[in-house]
Amino acid sequence: MIRIHGVAKSRAFRCIWAAEEAGLPYEVIPVGFGPGMKSAAHLKVNPNGKIPAMEDGALVLFESLAINLHIAARAGAPLNPGGDDHSRAMQWTLWAATEAEPAAMQWAYNTYLRPPAERDAGQAAAGAAGLSARLDVLEGQLGANPYLLGNDFTIADCNLAGVLFGAWSNNFDFGGHAKVKAWLDRCFNRPAALAARALRDAA
Ligand SMILES: N[C@@H](CCC(=O)N[C@@H](CS)C(=O)NCC(=O)O)C(=O)O
The missing domain is CATH 1.20.1050.10 (Glutathione S-transferase Yfyf (Class Pi); Chain A, domain 2)
Structure with a gap:
């Protein structure tokens, strides 16, 4: 299950959109603006103290567009063209x-x-x-x-x-x-x- 850390009113929107396009199961872990994104728990998934971050099994990623490239790779074509x-x-x-x-x-x-x-x-x-x-x-x-x-x-x-x-x-x-x-x-x-x-x- 893809876990997107963030809120839709942030760059996490892009990742939620990509997950929807991919048709893959995902959940949003609500980390909003404020102290949550600087917490020790969140810094484990995004050491920049920013949102979004993503977990997919053992893989942990930050950078919204890199997360989207991963989601597309999971989905295959046509979202991820060859x-x-x-x-x-x-x-x-x-x-x-x-x-x-x-x-x-x-x-x-x-x-x-x-x-x-x-x-x-x-x-x-x-x-x-x-x-x-x-x-x-x-x-x-x-x-x-x-x-x-x-x-x-x-x-x-x-x-x-x-x-x-x-x-x-x-x-x-x-x-x-x-x-x-x-x-x-x-x-x-x-x-x-x-x-x-x-x-x-x-x-
Ligand atoms: N290049 C990063 C930028 C992440 C970013 O700046 N996110 C904003 C929310 S949209 C944030 O967490 N800002 C809080 C801060 O900079 O302290 C990405 O695309 O994921």
Whole structure:
């Protein structure tokens, strides 16, 4: 049984979504923001003192996108594609973590995550510009297919869309990125995503 430590209103959302897509049995161990994630028990599964973490038998992992790669590997194709598409999924996963997420978080912290008095409009604008530049790249890579790698939803979609969920659900301006917006709408309205979103909304 996959055990996801975290809460749906955090990056654990991505892992819950991946588990739903995989159709694998899983349980959520509710560790929320606050002292719980710094407790000795939680530090055993995530020494960073952050959420999410995952246990699957003897395997303990942290890093939401790595957890998702493991969940996809457990599920097999099409969520975890083989051959060159596996390499493409790794590319998009690393791009999500290193290119998209820093800009998305800079925008997020300074528009909706921090209390209003702690937000910096200049930082928000810089984050928006940085994210927009990455979305230009993504817009150019999304073709006529419904998903990043073709007709099938894969872990590449789950990981990159998962990183962009905050922007999508907090009214980031996707003007000029119509294909990105349509792809995100498609991803987040899949039954598995709706199930993960329902958990998030219920929290
Ligand atoms: N790169 C990590 C980031 C984990 C992370 O920063 N999680 C947030 C919640 S979404 C957290 O635990 N923040 C608490 C803290 O930084 O003290 C991942 O993707 O799992």
